[in-house]
Amino acid sequence: MLCRFFVLLGLIAFTGAAHAANWGYDGAHGPDHWAELSGDNAICASGRFQSPFNIVPDIEADMAALDIHYGSRPVEVTNNGHTLVTAGGPEDHVGIGGVDWKLLQFHFHTPSEYMIDGQSFPMEVHFVHQAADGRLAVIGAMIAEGPANPAIAELWNVAPYDHDVTNGGAALISLRDLLPDNQEYMRFMGSLTTSPCTEGINWHMLMTPITASAEQIAAFRSVFPNNARPIQPRNGRLVVAEH
Numbered sequence: 001m002l003c004r005f006f007v008l009l010g011l012i013a014f015t016g017a018a019h020a021a022n023w024g025y026d027g028a029h030g031p032d033h034w035a036e037l038s039g040d041n042a043i044c045a046s047g048r049f050q051s052p053f054n055i056v057p058d059i060e061a062d063m064a065a066l067d068i069h070y071g072s073r074p075v076e077v078t079n080n081g082h083t084l085v086t087a088g089g090p091e092d093h094v095g096i097g098g099v100d101w102k103l104l105q106f107h108f109h110t111p112s113e114y115m116i117d118g119q120s121f122p123m124e125v126h127f128v129h130q131a132a133d134g135r136l137a138v139i140g141a142m143i144a145e146g147p148a149n150p151a152i153a154e155l156w157n158v159a160p161y162d163h164d165v166t167n168g169g170a171a172l173i174s175l176r177d178l179l180p181d182n183q184e185y186m187r188f189m190g191s192l193t194t195s196p197c198t199e200g201i202n203w204h205m206l207m208t209p210i211t212a213s214a215e216q217i218a219a220f221r222s223v224f225p226n227n228a229r230p231i232q233p234r235n236g237r238l239v240v241a242e243h
C-alpha cells in the first residue's frame, strides 16, 4: 500500500524543486524568513503567542471533555506542497465547553512541532476546527513509532506525490483511528504553525500519542522530510492540563 510513495521518489525530487515560490521549511523561504516574505506574515516574527513551543503544564483543572464526533467515510487527500491534508466532512465536529467546532481539515507534520516536557515525537497530526463566530481551535495528537495506524494506511494509500494534486479513495476511513482512546488534553493559546502565523488559536494537545509504524513514518518523510516549524518562545503563556 506504500508502493506509490516509494516507487515515485524520483518524480518527487523534480516537483519539489519547482515548488519554491512560496514559504517552505528551509533556505530563503524557511521559517526564519516567513515574516519577510509578505507583510501579511509580520506576526511570524513579532508575535508573542506563537506556536509551536515546549508544552509544560502549569496547573491542573477540571476541563470540559472533548466531545469529538468524527465519522467514517471515503476521503480525499491533497498534497498542498507543505503537507498532506484532508478536508473535514459535514458530520465531523467537536463540542468543547458548549461551543461547537466544525472540522475544517486535518494534516500532518514531521517531526512533531510541539514538544511535551521537552520530548519530541516522529510526527504530529493537527485537526483544525472553526466555530460559527470564526474562531479556530486545533486538536493536536503526537504520533509515536509503534503499531501501524489503519487510518494512516488508507490515507497514505491514496496520497498524491505531486504538489497541488488531490486523490480520492473508496475505502472507508475512520477518523477516530487518528485519536487515542484517552483524550485528556492540555489547553493553551497559540498560533497557526504555518505562515501567516495567525494568533488567537485555541490549542488542545492530547496527552496520549497515537502510533504509526516505522514504514508509515518513513513514507511520509520520503515526501516531506521536514515540515515542522521550530520551537518558539513560550513567553509566559498559561498551559492548563486536565486532571
Ligand SMILES: [Zn+2]
Pocket: 107, 108, 109, 126, 193
Ligand atoms: Zn499543523
